[in-house]
Amino acid sequence: MSAAEVIHRAATSARKRFRGPLSRRLRSTIDRDQPATSARWVALPVEVDTQPCMADYERLRGGEVRLFEASFFQVGVRPEWNRCPLTGALAPSVPCEEIAITDRAMVGDIKFLWELNRHLHWVTLAQAFASTGEPDALALLREQLDSWLQQCKPGMGPNWTSSLELAIRLINWSVVWQLIGGHTSLIFKDDAGQALLERWYESIYAHVIGISEQYSRYSSGNNHLIGELAGVFVGASTWGCWPEVRLLGSKARQELEEQIVEQTGADGANREQAFEYMTFVYDFFAVVERCASVSGGSMSEAYVDRMAGMCSFVRAMMDSGGHVPHIGDADGAKVLRFHPVAGACSYAAMLQKGAALFGRKDWVDGLGSRGLAEARWLYSRLSRLERTDRQVMASFPEGGYEVFESPNSAPLKLNGVFDVGPLGYLGIAAHGHADALQLCLSVRGSPFLIDPGTYSYWADREWRDYFRGTRAHNTVCVDELDQSLSGGRFMWVRHAHATLLQAVRHPNGDVVLEGSHDGYERLDKPVNHRRSVSFKAEEACVEVRDTLASQGEHLFEWHWHIAPQWAVTLTSNGAECTLGDLTVVIKINSSEAGCISLHVGEDAPVLGWCSDSYSVKVPCSVLRWQVRALGCHVSTTVVCMSR
Secondary structure (H helix, E strand, C coil), rough: HHHHHHHHHHHHHHHHHHHHHHHCCHHHHHHCCCCCCCCCCCCCCCCCCCHHHHHHHHHHHEEEEECCEEEEEECCCCCCCCEEECCCCCCCCHHHCCCCCCEEEEECCCCHHHHHCCCCCHHHHHHHHHHHHHHCCCCCCHHHHHHHHHHCCEEEEECCCCHHHHHHHHHHHHHHHHHHHHHHHHEEEHHHHHHHHHHHHHHHHHHHHHHHHHCCCHHHHHHHHHHHHHHHHHHHHCCCHHHHHHHHHHHHHHHHHHHHHEEECCCCCCCCCCHHHHHHHHHHHHHHHHHHHHCCCCCHHHHHHHHHHHHHHHHHCCCCCCCCCCCCCCCCCCCCCCCCCCCCCHHHHHHHHHEEEEEEECHCCCCCCCCCCCHHHHCCCCCCCCCCCCCCCCCEECEEEEEEECCCCCCCCEEEEEECCCCCCCCCCCCCCCCCEEEEECCCCCEEEECCCCCCCCHHHHHHHHHHHHHCCEEEECCCCCCCCEEECCCCEEECCCCEEEEECCCCEEEEEEEEHHHHHCCCCCCEEEEEEEEECCCEEEEEEEEEEEECCCCEEEEEEEEEEEEEEEEEEEEEEEECEEEEEEEEECCCCCCEEEEEEEEEEEEEEEECCCCCEEEEEEEEEEEEEEEEEEEEEEEEECC
């Protein structure tokens, strides 16, 4: 941390001690005016498939809740909100400053506890009521709201430990508020309902104040800060019934205008270098844009232009089958979940929202209805379209990504992504992976050379280190070390720097890319890694040439990660991979005598795993080639064929 950050953190800590716990300060500070008219940025779409919501509603009636899209947990109709759904650990209801979120004995897996308390499933209950008038859905929502306010008083327990979680909860509460009819809702009609409303107002106020007092700054000012600002702005727009809250909302809006430019490059790439987080951050930006528009004060042209750039970037990274590589961290994070189905594609939903806002049908060509249901809840009341001339590009100089794809005339469609970007955002690069010069490749819409993903933030440290480390990526590992030096689960203390040396694109679709990185120049016997990628479109062939220049002997290892659906057979100098009528041959050539091997789902050491969704890992094939040498030149050729 910089000296300024150390001073900031010390001052923040001192202010906390001086002010005392949030729970003891709010009773005397609440001074609520009459409820103001709420900004209504969500409405029941004219055409909506209610079946997924009603199916989840039936599960909720039985006490079962969906977490991370595909997992269901029995928590009861009146949950213990401080109990981890995964481990069963019951966190104490003590001032949040006393909660250690990394202590599994105290809180369990904090990601699962937080996910439950984001209240995405309350939106499902509100949707069930709004679309069918189902009174039992409203009754269940009232019961859960009442129990949450009883168990999670302001500033107490694990659900007050993260400002980002408070913000996401506020946004979901805003959606619920709009769908059930605001302060005139049936659940507030009787005396007990009015008392419930008063307690909810108190908690809403505490959320906004709590966030504003603990904004993520300096090395932590990444997607968390964007989410926190969005939560405060939406909270103020929905419940603008305190002068202090309205002022905080205005300030949050101003800073959001700054942060979208700060954290999103002009080329549309998110500076955290974590692709799935782009969909998460985009939803914050989209919610703010909708909220601002219906309030009569649209966000700036620069703001919406960055949103358009993000959509253009994601479209470029998407292969012909709608897949996007799992580059960087991914935790299945959702700001909202309007369409509760397993395997929902967050990228498709993002592009559908972008297409609705910007009038760009080309962004969703080939996606069909994927993600459309999510977009309809935000844009059913859209009165005008923002227009953008953003083009889907192949080079992203700020993000550090180069893409290539076969032209329509080619016999076989290939999509590739070459990573020559920074490690991540800010000093700790919290969500970046040590993946410099990685290559990802899809064949006819099926991922082939893959980035294995993230798996889990809070599993045993060995798993966290593996999935974010160099051995888990399609690049070269030296002496079994990562390119960058880790300082913890969400911290890199020494960063590898990648450089694009050339990008040559020919009219026939052929592409030559070249880059290098300095991650291993920190070693006592420094190593420079230089890689060129040559794509021959008509031949459906990719040749990767790696040059390792060193001042001493090292162990060099190549790890080629192949998607699990492919059948892989080891050969004397590579592998033959098949999927249906597709065959891909990998050949490795070098003047050095190396050792080739195939690894699938190994634990000691960890090798041969991938993760498509948070907390889920499955075996995949890893073709490894190793050599111990002073330096070497290695060529890996990938040839794709269709019967």
